[in-house]
Amino acid sequence: MINVDGLTKTFRMDNYEISAVDDVQLNVQPGEFILIFGRSGCGKSTLLGMLAGLIRPTKGVVRVHGVDIAHLSDDDVSGLRAKEIGFVFQFSGLLSTLTVLENVLLPTLFCTYSPSSGLRALELLEKVGVLDRADAYPHTLSSGEMKRVAIARALINGPALLIADEPTGDLDVDTEFEIMELFRQLNHEGTTIVMVTHNPDLIPYGTQSYSMERGKIVGKPKTSSCENLDLKSVSHLTTRDLT
Amino acid sequence: MKKKMSFQSFIIAGIRNKPGRNLATAFCFAFIAANIFSGQYLIAGAVGSVNQGVSRMGADFIVAPIEYTVLLRGSGPENTFAIVKTLPTVWRMNNNRMDTIGNVQGVIGISPQLYVATINASELSSLPVDIFGFDPETDFTIQPWLRQPLKNPLSQGEVIVGHQITGDILSKVQVSNRSYTIAGRLDPTQSAADTTIFMGLDDAYSLAQTEGVVPLSAPRISRGDINAVLVRIQPGEDPDPIGARIRRSFPPSQVTVIGRHFTLDPISQDIQGLPGLLKIISLVIVVATFPLIALIAAMVTHERQREIGLIRSMGAKRNVIFSLVIVESLFLAAIGGIAGVAASLIAFLLLNTTGILNSALQVSFRQPAVADTGYMAGIALFVVIAIGGIASLVPAYTSSRMNPYDAIRGEDR
Numbered sequence: 001m002i003n004v005d006g007l008t009k010t011f012r013m014d015n016y017e018i019s020a021v022d023d024v025q026l027n028v029q030p031g032e033f034i035l036i037f038g039r040s041g042c043g044k045s046t047l048l049g050m051l052a053g054l055i056r057p058t059k060g061v062v063r064v065h066g067v068d069i070a071h072l073s074d075d076d077v078s079g080l081r082a083k084e085i086g087f088v089f090q091f092s093g094l095l096s097t098l099t100v101l102e103n104v105l106l107p108t109l110f111c112t113y114s115p116s117s118g119l120r121a122l123e124l125l126e127k128v129g130v131l132d133r134a135d136a137y138p139h140t141l142s143s144g145e146m147k148r149v150a151i152a153r154a155l156i157n158g159p160a161l162l163i164a165d166e167p168t169g170d171l172d173v174d175t176e177f178e179i180m181e182l183f184r185q186l187n188h189e190g191t192t193i194v195m196v197t198h199n200p201d202l203i204p205y206g207t208q209s210y211s212m213e214r215g216k217i218v219g220k221p222k223t224s225s226c227e228n229l230d231l232k233s234v235s236h237l238t239t240r241d242l243t
Numbered sequence: 244m245k246k247k248m249s250f251q252s253f254i255i256a257g258i259r260n261k262p263g264r265n266l267a268t269a270f271c272f273a274f275i276a277a278n279i280f281s282g283q284y285l286i287a288g289a290v291g292s293v294n295q296g297v298s299r300m301g302a303d304f305i306v307a308p309i310e311y312t313v314l315l316r317g318s319g320p321e322n323t324f325a326i327v328k329t330l331p332t333v334w335r336m337n338n339n340r341m342d343t344i345g346n347v348q349g350v351i352g353i354s355p356q357l358y359v360a361t362i363n364a365s366e367l368s369s370l371p372v373d374i375f376g377f378d379p380e381t382d383f384t385i386q387p388w389l390r391q392p393l394k395n396p397l398s399q400g401e402v403i404v405g406h407q408i409t410g411d412i413l414s415k416v417q418v419s420n421r422s423y424t425i426a427g428r429l430d431p432t433q434s435a436a437d438t439t440i441f442m443g444l445d446d447a448y449s450l451a452q453t454e455g456v457v458p459l460s461a462p463r464i465s466r467g468d469i470n471a472v473l474v475r476i477q478p479g480e481d482p483d484p485i486g487a488r489i490r491r492s493f494p495p496s497q498v499t500v501i502g503r504h505f506t507l508d509p510i511s512q513d514i515q516g517l518p519g520l521l522k523i524i525s526l527v528i529v530v531a532t533f534p535l536i537a538l539i540a541a542m543v544t545h546e547r548q549r550e551i552g553l554i555r556s557m558g559a560k561r562n563v564i565f566s567l568v569i570v571e572s573l574f575l576a577a578i579g580g581i582a583g584v585a586a587s588l589i590a591f592l593l594l595n596t597t598g599i600l601n602s603a604l605q606v607s608f609r610q611p612a613v614a615d616t617g618y619m620a621g622i623a624l625f626v627v628i629a630i631g632g633i634a635s636l637v638p639a640y641t642s643s644r645m646n647p648y649d650a651i652r653g654e655d656r
Contacts, residue, residue: 045652054556054648075560082558089651093553097256105248110558118247157558 001160001192002028002051007060009046020046022215028194033187035206036196043215044196048165051194052085053077082111086154090166092146094138100125101134104153111157124152128182144175151182155191162186164195168202180205254571265575268539272579272627275532277587279525280623284591284611287619291609301384302473303482305501306344306489310334311471328385328436329471331358331373333461338469343492349485352475354381357468359447360456367408367416373439374418376447384473385441388429399446401426405437416440419456529630537634540572544638551642552650561643568639569632576631580624
């Protein structure tokens, strides 16, 4: 589904270059829940940005369904993003003047219109557990509810891949647990997910977990089986378990 | 529950997002629109007043049979003010002299008048009422004094009455057992026109045939008889040579040519130059406010960069971002423009109704016609919308070219 080969991104600052992502290889198969762990500044978000076509790589290729997105025009990448990729950020990014339902429907503006979008939005809100807040405005929601709405919004166009950039970074432990359970449920239902996090406690949720340091994937991927996982029971896990 | 999202609702949501800021932006647009509209409206009103004053000055010359001079010597200085109508005389001439007058170089308008009779009719006026015939098609002295413009050209059986004649518009007046409909009423002229009934020449000839209308002592009125020809000359021309040319076109001692003793043309010409001055002032204001609007547009897009990055991550193409920024700016400009024009219009109506405008301008402010007002409002709106569009071009382009990843993370850095 996504094939990453020799992916590199360097940023030029004054007279020297910084490699944010350095020669990364990655394969994401349909139905996988890829979790990339690493400390802040290790290049996780830059990697996600390149997977979604938001950042042009300096070197290497990102193939989505066999198409190298680095060589597509900006409009073509946008079109691909609208249909194939859903994004969840650390911040909810809900527009305060739109209702929950309108926020979920927002990405449909940039995709081919479907009359069933409204129904699908309601189904998604039900799935993420905030259907009763469909007409509410974001400022009346809790952080967890906002995140759930952001997830529903990311899924509205039926993307093949859900990309999550530190989606639980600003949540308390209980809410983080709820959101991760939601991701796991979505993955079980067939959604392919690539998530980055700096929280080692979340590593067991990934079907494949990678560790990232200084722009590189280090060590071998760890395969997990996260059935009946209790977040509190894995809180002792650290990076060392992966490397 | 609304189950569909549209660009309109997204744009409106964007505008509602920062009501204070958007209100301030719309206020800037309203200020520009109000300035452009008010300037135009004020000048149009003032020009209208002066033009009306000039047109109400009537004819530049009156050409009448030579005997008319005798009457003038006896009747006082009526010709020193506006020449609206001829004096009631029984000295007549044939209307075939009109062609000769019309062909004189410098003459741009001629219109005949015929005095029919003076009647005493207490139901019409406490004063004796003059009955005059005129040609509504060529007339340029009577109709400028109308309180309200005629809805249709004056037709047979219809009359225009002086200020002091009793009767409402569309009501009937009886003159020697003939019934006429009042189609129009004149403003006060402070002259004998206030107690005059004006009718078309055909009606005047018919009435003149009615027994007892024209005194037996007076010569009978035949078709083609007129008392005088009122003459308008090319604005800015020296009237004296034109008057002399008219005199020379006729055999000696046949007609008298009497001129008005002053002209309003210089005033009229002066005020015609004001719109140009106004345009310069408006341009200065537009040029001064343009950078402000552009700065606001740039600040708005900078402030919304995360939102822009977010919708780019959802798949919005560059042209969509560009259009959103432009349309939002145009929307604010239109709202502000409409508000500015509406506020100016309401202010003018209030000031005009209360008389403050007239006393402030020290001229009688003539409210421009609805069509002219619409045209001026259209110009003001067009200008502010154009400013809104142009001012947001650079921010729109910058936003559409912004790297979505940088835009999203911009606030975290």
